[in-house]
Amino acid sequence: MQLANILTELVSAGEYLPGSRLPSESKLCKRYGVSPMTVHRSIKALLDVGIVNTIKGSGTYVKAPGLKGVTFDLEEFHSIFRDKKHIKVNVLDAIIVKADKTTANRLAINEGDRTVLLKRVLVRDGDPIIYHKEKLIYDPYLPIMEAELEVTSLHGLFVGGGETRLKRGDLTIEAIALNEEEANKLNTVLHQPAFCLEHIFYDFDDRPLSWGRFICRGDRFKFKTSVGVPARVSPSA
Amino acid sequence: MQLANILTELVSAGEYLPGSRLPSESKLCKRYGVSPMTVHRSIKALLDVGIVNTIKGSGTYVKAPGLKGVTFDLEEFHSIFRDKKHIKVNVLDAIIVKADKTTANRLAINEGDRTVLLKRVLVRDGDPIIYHKEKLIYDPYLPIMEAELEVTSLHGLFVGGGETRLKRGDLTIEAIALNEEEANKLNTVLHQPAFCLEHIFYDFDDRPLSWGRFICRGDRFKFKTSVGVPARVSPSA
DNA sequence: AAGTGGTCTAGACCACTAT
DNA sequence: TAGTGGTCTAGACCACTTT
Numbered sequence: 001m002q003l004a005n006i007l008t009e010l011v012s013a014g015e016y017l018p019g020s021r022l023p024s025e026s027k028l029c030k031r032y033g034v035s036p037m038t039v040h041r042s043i044k045a046l047l048d049v050g051i052v053n054t055i056k057g058s059g060t061y062v063k064a065p066g067l068k069g070v071t072f073d074l075e076e077f078h079s080i081f082r083d084k085k086h087i088k089v090n091v092l093d094a095i096i097v098k099a100d101k102t103t104a105n106r107l108a109i110n111e112g113d114r115t116v117l118l119k120r121v122l123v124r125d126g127d128p129i130i131y132h133k134e135k136l137i138y139d140p141y142l143p144i145m146e147a148e149l150e151v152t153s154l155h156g157l158f159v160g161g162g163e164t165r166l167k168r169g170d171l172t173i174e175a176i177a178l179n180e181e182e183a184n185k186l187n188t189v190l191h192q193p194a195f196c197l198e199h200i201f202y203d204f205d206d207r208p209l210s211w212g213r214f215i216c217r218g219d220r221f222k223f224k225t226s227v228g229v230p231a232r233v234s235p236s237a
Numbered sequence: 238m239q240l241a242n243i244l245t246e247l248v249s250a251g252e253y254l255p256g257s258r259l260p261s262e263s264k265l266c267k268r269y270g271v272s273p274m275t276v277h278r279s280i281k282a283l284l285d286v287g288i289v290n291t292i293k294g295s296g297t298y299v300k301a302p303g304l305k306g307v308t309f310d311l312e313e314f315h316s317i318f319r320d321k322k323h324i325k326v327n328v329l330d331a332i333i334v335k336a337d338k339t340t341a342n343r344l345a346i347n348e349g350d351r352t353v354l355l356k357r358v359l360v361r362d363g364d365p366i367i368y369h370k371e372k373l374i375y376d377p378y379l380p381i382m383e384a385e386l387e388v389t390s391l392h393g394l395f396v397g398g399g400e401t402r403l404k405r406g407d408l409t410i411e412a413i414a415l416n417e418e419e420a421n422k423l424n425t426v427l428h429q430p431a432f433c434l435e436h437i438f439y440d441f442d443d444r445p446l447s448w449g450r451f452i453c454r455g456d457r458f459k460f461k462t463s464v465g466v467p468a469r470v471s472p473s474a
Numbered sequence: 475a476a477g478t479g480g481t482c483t484a485g486a487c488c489a490c491t492a493t
Numbered sequence: 494t495a496g497t498g499g500t501c502t503a504g505a506c507c508a509c510t511t512t
Contacts, residue, residue: 064397064401065405073309078304174458177430191414194412221412
């Protein structure tokens with residue numbers, strides 16, 4: 001919406017300072033010659049990107065930027081998987097193992113039940129940067145296709161391609177120090193700091209289907225984001 | 238919006254599987270007896286939370302959950318600052334220092350220019366969990382108020398309270414290993430894994446005003462999030 | 475050509491806040 | 494009581510995709 005961008009630029013220019021009130025929606029209607037609905041949707045757009053607050057019955061106020069509403073996305077993480085020219089996925093293991101205690105807990109199965117264990121390393125220009133370890137519920141009707149275990153299926157974890165049985169997933173991210181196995185797979189030193197991105201995906205019966213961890217070398221990853229007034233709130237001109 | 242929640246529940250129940258198309262907006266109008274605008278806004282809500290895709294001229298499709306659109310917020314981080322019962326802020330330093338090379342670079346000033354250095358430790362129940370180090374552009378007209386340096390001002394960094402000169406900020410998050418000073422301040426061991434949340438805030442002339450780092454013990458922090466169909470898309474019943 | 479999402483209008487009523 | 498944001502209607506036109 002054009003009006004949303006106009007308002008964004010006014011805020012960005014300091015025309016409306018943090019804490020101050022924007023003109024009321026009805027005034028904006030008259031000033032810009034648009035209907036109430038259009039004004040409201042414009043302001044909703046500013047609300048969504050977090051540059052204003054609205055208080056019913058009172059007004060719309062410019063927010064001061066703070067750490068509160070900040071979010072980090074995994075775009076940089078994802079972009080790595082798209083860059084197929086420099087990225088190679090090595091499948092280290094694709095075997096059937098019996099679930100240990102932790103795995104049984106995460107996948108809501110019994111200790112000793114069979115699971116499919118996958119170990120993959122993501123290599124960029126000969127440099128191993130991500131170690132992925134995943135355990136899947138063993139399903140005898142779904143044979144393991146080695147070919148499917150390479151870039152495509154890791155890429156699928158991101159874009160959600162093909163798999164229609166998944167309903168939702170839980171993610172956690174931690175700062176860890178690499179253990180011996182991880183350091184070895186990532187060709188670096190013991191205790192190297194790293195991100196651990198853990199994921200569990202559930203089917204439509206809320207049963208866990210997979211549990212895994214991305215171990216990412218801390219010296220290769222940095223997540224960036226920003227707060228406050230963006231250049232533009234919507235893609236149009 | 239009620240319709241948005243109805244549709245969310247239908248998707249959640251597996252009525253519309255990932256990849257499949259939702260009924261067209263005009264059909265939803267008839268089926269639920271609401272106007273086109275209302276239907277469109279409902280679907281916009283699903284779009285915003287990332288459970289559907291819309292393709293102009295084609296239809297609205299249910300997304301499979303993937304890591305792509307995942308975002309982590311700092312809510313858990315923020316909640317710590319609100320919990321004033323168990324949280325104490327110790328100001329270790331509040332002095333004027335000359336900028337070193339890195340500081341000069343980040344704050345876009347000259348090496349040797351004066352800056353205000355703040356060092357604070359956030360203690361929860363006697364347990365130091367966050368070490369905050371910040372450098373501010375020195376402004377002789379803004380005297381340092383010791384009282385302001387405690388919880389309130391750290392809290393202000395989050396909610397953006399009071400400060401009306403700030404327009405935007407850049408944030409990065411890294412996995413690091415504590416150096417000697419940090420380990421000492423956080424009462425833990427050298428090389429302990431940790432999150433480093435770095436922030437730079439800019440004024441309306443795009444000049445940096447402050448640069449700082451939150452060092453958070455990795456064994457005290459875990460960021461969580463989820464993807465896929467949420468319980469409810471809007472707060473109403 | 476028919477159907478789809480994207481956008482907009484010019485009103486309306488409501489719940490809430492301020493005075 | 495007047496003003497504010499929140500929601501909704503019943504149409505309309507457009508750009509786009511599909512058949």
